[in-house]
Amino acid sequence: MRLSVIGCGYLGAVHAACMAELGHDVVGIDVDPTKVAALNLAQPTLYEPGLVEILQRNLTNGRLRFTTDFAAAADAQVHFLGVGTPQKRGEQAADLSYVYAAVDSLAPYVAPGALIAGKSTVPVGTAASVEARLKQVQPEAMLAWNPEFLREGVAVSDTISPDRIVYGLPAGPDGEKARALLDQVYSQALSAGTPLVATDFATAELVKVAANAFLATKISFINAMSEVAAATGADVTKLADAIGYDERIGRKFLNAGAGFGGGCLPKDIRAFRARAEELGLGDTLTFLKEVESINLRQRVRISELVVEALDGHLMGHRVAVLGLAFKPESDDVRDSPALDVAVRLHGLGADVVCADPKAIANAAALHPQLSYTEEVTDAIDGAEVLVLLTEWKQYRELDPALAATKVRGRIVIDGRNVLDPEAWRRAGWRYYGVGRN
Numbered sequence: 001m002r003l004s005v006i007g008c009g010y011l012g013a014v015h016a017a018c019m020a021e022l023g024h025d026v027v028g029i030d031v032d033p034t035k036v037a038a039l040n041l042a043q044p045t046l047y048e049p050g051l052v053e054i055l056q057r058n059l060t061n062g063r064l065r066f067t068t069d070f071a072a073a074a075d076a077q078v079h080f081l082g083v084g085t086p087q088k089r090g091e092q093a094a095d096l097s098y099v100y101a102a103v104d105s106l107a108p109y110v111a112p113g114a115l116i117a118g119k120s121t122v123p124v125g126t127a128a129s130v131e132a133r134l135k136q137v138q139p140e141a142m143l144a145w146n147p148e149f150l151r152e153g154v155a156v157s158d159t160i161s162p163d164r165i166v167y168g169l170p171a172g173p174d175g176e177k178a179r180a181l182l183d184q185v186y187s188q189a190l191s192a193g194t195p196l197v198a199t200d201f202a203t204a205e206l207v208k209v210a211a212n213a214f215l216a217t218k219i220s221f222i223n224a225m226s227e228v229a230a231a232t233g234a235d236v237t238k239l240a241d242a243i244g245y246d247e248r249i250g251r252k253f254l255n256a257g258a259g260f261g262g263g264c265l266p267k268d269i270r271a272f273r274a275r276a277e278e279l280g281l282g283d284t285l286t287f288l289k290e291v292e293s294i295n296l297r298q299r300v301r302i303s304e305l306v307v308e309a310l311d312g313h314l315m316g317h318r319v320a321v322l323g324l325a326f327k328p329e330s331d332d333v334r335d336s337p338a339l340d341v342a343v344r345l346h347g348l349g350a351d352v353v354c355a356d357p358k359a360i361a362n363a364a365a366l367h368p369q370l371s372y373t374e375e376v377t378d379a380i381d382g383a384e385v386l387v388l389l390t391e392w393k394q395y396r397e398l399d400p401a402l403a404a405t406k407v408r409g410r411i412v413i414d415g416r417n418v419l420d421p422e423a424w425r426r427a428g429w430r431y432y433g434v435g436r437n
């Protein structure tokens with residue numbers, strides 16, 4: 001099919017490349033000429049495993065190109081909207097200005113019978129107003145909402161083989177036409193048996209924010225348990241294993257530690273609460289406020305563990321922070337718990353050296369006051385405490401005996417509960433986990 005993808009950030013760039021990989025003819029459109037030029041050279045400004053390879057392949061075979069010119073979308077049958085919906089400055093609500101700007105720029109080029117499929121995460125009710133806006137310019141065009149569930153770090157496989165597909169379809173005969181177009185786009189995944197939920201706009205919009213709110217709640221639940229475990233001498237990791245065997249609960253997303261961050265979960269639960277307030281349902285989602293408080297408290301708790309381990313004084317002490325990205329296999333530091341803890345420790349007077357294999361440039365742009373190194377050995381050299389905050393493989397697999405020969409103090413704070421406490425203790429370390437006995 002001929003597709004356009006509007007907005008070539010995380011979601012849009014990956015979606016455009018993956019749609020081309022599936023055999024479609026795709027033009028990606030973004031207002032930022034630097035981003036467009038980089039993507040046309042298969043040099044995306046973000047790190048995502050596998051993305052460069054599929055960009056290279058599909059730019060070369062001619063199925064994919066990027067431009068700033070909206071007119072290039074004119075012959076597309078389906079236009080995907082993948083622009084950002086960041087948090088509004090000084091407010092909890094989502095900023096929809098990029099969504100409306102994209103629709104306004106695109107609408108004059110949408111052919112009669114063509115479909116705009118919104119992928120951005122939006123407050124419930126947005127699709128209805130986007131549809132009205134589109135119809136004013138092109139009454140024969142259609143809108144659907146088709147939320148995206150990809151995870152950073154595995155975004156390529158999540159897009160090519162999603163675990164479910166959701167269509168929010170327009171009412172009336174357009175619903176069937178829109179569905180037929182989307183079925184063609186996703187024919188490979190659908191014929192492989194991927195579950196499809198076809199519904200109305202509001203449900204599709206809510207599915208996305210409900211999923212992220214649930215995941216955030218699950219993480220904060222186990223982090224709350226980690227506080228109780230810490231106070232009682234219990235082990236939250238064993239607790240998570242034991243409750244996770246119950247299929248109704250499940251072990252995934254029950255890892256206690258520094259908490260959730262990134263460009264999605266934190267801002268999505270805030271925007272969801274803001275939307276609920278507008279709907280007169282503020283009380284209904286009050287629990288999400290608690291979810292966020294627990295999440296932010298984890299960062300304070302980990303900083304306090306470092307202070308405690310150094311007998312109350314950080315001033316002048318050398319601390320190695322391992323990890324800056326909000327999760328492994330990403331260079332994204334938006335709302336990153338790891339970076340936040342590093343900044344706190346620096347603020348308390350510690351001499352902080354941060355290591356991360358991918359996220360240093362992004363972190364340094366925000367916090368030039370910290371010291372950075374890509375090499376874990378440079379970070380731990382002479383350190384008095386190691387603080388693991390992003391569970392990159394190379395940090396999980398650090399050899400405690402070898403690390404012991406490099407440091408000045410054998411104290412390790414495992415902010416993601418991924419190290420083997422016994423192995424570290426055997427190598428002479430004082431090990432602190434999060435709610436881990």
Ligand code: UGA
Binds near residue numbers: 215252262
């Ligand atoms: C999240 C959702 O998982 C995706 O389904 C969704 O499409 C995406 O947001 C989005 O809205 O676009 P992502 O932001 O890539 O994806 O990150 P997650 O894998 O959900 O992790 C979020 C945070 O939770 C990370 O900081 C991670 O370290 C933390 N986490 C995760 C925990 O602290 N404990 C866990 O057990 C799991």
